[in-house]
Amino acid sequence: MNAESKKVTAQCSAERLYNFACDFRNFQRLLPPQVEDFQTDGVTCSFKVGGFIQLTLQYAERVPYKTVAVSPASDSGAPIPFRFLMNIGEIDDNSCDVVVSAEIEGGNPMMTMMLKPKLRPALDKIAEQIQYFSAGI
Numbered sequence: 224m225n226a227e228s229k230k231v232t233a234q235c236s237a238e239r240l241y242n243f244a245c246d247f248r249n250f251q252r253l254l255p256p257q258v259e260d261f262q263t264d265g266v267t268c269s270f271k272v273g274g275f276i277q278l279t280l281q282y283a284e285r286v287p288y289k290t291v292a293v294s295p296a297s298d299s300g301a302p303i304p305f306r307f308l309m310n311i312g313e314i315d316d317n318s319c320d321v322v323v324s325a326e327i328e329g330g331n332p333m334m335t336m337m338l339k340p341k342l343r344p345a346l347d348k349i350a351e352q353i354q355y356f357s358a359g360i
Contacts, residue, residue, distance in 0.1 A: 224335055228323040228346035233357035237288040237313035240321065243360045244291040244309050253352045255345060267296050276302065288313065303335070304328045323350045
């Protein structure tokens with residue numbers, strides 16, 4: 224299952240947004256309020272979702288000024304395999320387009336069915352947070 228956020232425009236260069244996204248210390252500002260106990264060591268970040276699912280994420284792919292992808296760390300115990308991606312498209316020196324997407328592979332069909340209606344609004348919220356914070360990046 225794949226899902227995408229709406230496209231938003233960030234008020235900073237693609238390079239600045241990419242550098243922001245490549246530092247897990249910045250992720251907490253982008254995550255929804257259901258995320259608790261956020262911690263990072265710089266290489267990974269971990270947090271609880273909804274008070275019961277503990278996730279540990281690591282960078283899966285980084286293409287300078289275009290894409291940042293994160294996925295569960297190998298020892299995270301994530302209930303389903305997934306990747307979150309931030310796709311960045313440069314508009315000019317002071318703005319860029321951003322789409323946040325999720326790729327969920329296989330997993331429990333019941334869990335996937337429960338996640339599907341909540342995924343797009345969550346991705347939209349993250350995209351909106353990127354747009355909101357982008358002027359200060």
